[in-house]
Amino acid sequence: MANVVGSAISRATTALLDADVQLAHDAISTTEKIHDLQCDLEDQMLAELARQQQVPADLRVVVTSLQMSADLKRCSDLAKRVANLALVSYPKCVVPPDLRGTVSKIGQQAQRLMMQTVDVILTHDVGAVLQLEQARVIVHHLVDDPRQYGDGTAMDITLVRCCYEQFVDHAASIARRVIYLIRAERVDDLSTDPPYA
Template sequence: MRDAYHEELDSIGEGLVEMARLVGSAVGRATTAMLDADLKLAESVIAADQKVDDLQHDLEARAIALLARQQPVATDLRIVVTSLRMSADLERSGDLAQHVAKLARLRFPESAVPRDLHATILEMGQLAQRLMAKAAEVIITEGRRPGCSSWSRTTTRWTCCTGLLFQHLI
């Protein structure tokens, strides 16, 4: 029974890694769509957000079921509760990438970004992608360690980055 429990914990972690990678890809593609006025790419980002949403709902349901069935304590409880928060944060980040893609679609055939801000927005998009890659790395390497605070630092940087991005665009 405990083996199945730990397999489910590991599976939830793998789902979070997949979400982080999907969101990182969406951020990169949304940034490109916005800068290059690429309508097809913007549409693909918008459509792909449903997969991130579905994955978040699945992970949330599995984490809640794990809480109800196994009643984890201490480190395992922190892992499950953190996974709930992480999946919600990643889903929100995916929504932000989708909003950037929608902005690209709205402004098409023009670029949504003034030419003098292209380099700044490109850099911010690349930073956001690196932060998503770091989030996946943290989940893989530190996800089972008690007291891991790397995720919260990564999420804070991502939130600041997307906030700055929207200030420049809106």
């Protein structure tokens, strides 16, 4: 699921920057696949919950999987929002020329963070979770105050910025849940090094 979400945000970013209607539709189509995958996963997890004789570790995996799939679904919704912005603004690009490089960098970082999240899920590398968290913070500081661009453009840039910020927040949340799976410890803030570095 996370690989598909990474692909969706990449396509949505390119569609936004290039005012590419076909790519925007492709990104939206990809996000609809995420919804189907999440429904399938929920059905599997609910069937697992219905089994008798659950042990706490099994329950932790089931519940955490459901939470992670909800985060992935939210990421796909945010990618869809970016793609829809490309559609409604066509043929114009809502991103001012001097911000195109920054938005491209944010989109690449969002996709990279999702791919790092995939690695964390597969490898259970707790140290990588901290690196992902640090990269997430960087995305929050890449776009300055957009009010200088006028009301309409400022609103569009603010929407784009919020979509990417929320996207990387959800990616980091998924990665933090891996710590919970491994250590049965909730981690809400990774700003301190021990014991996760």
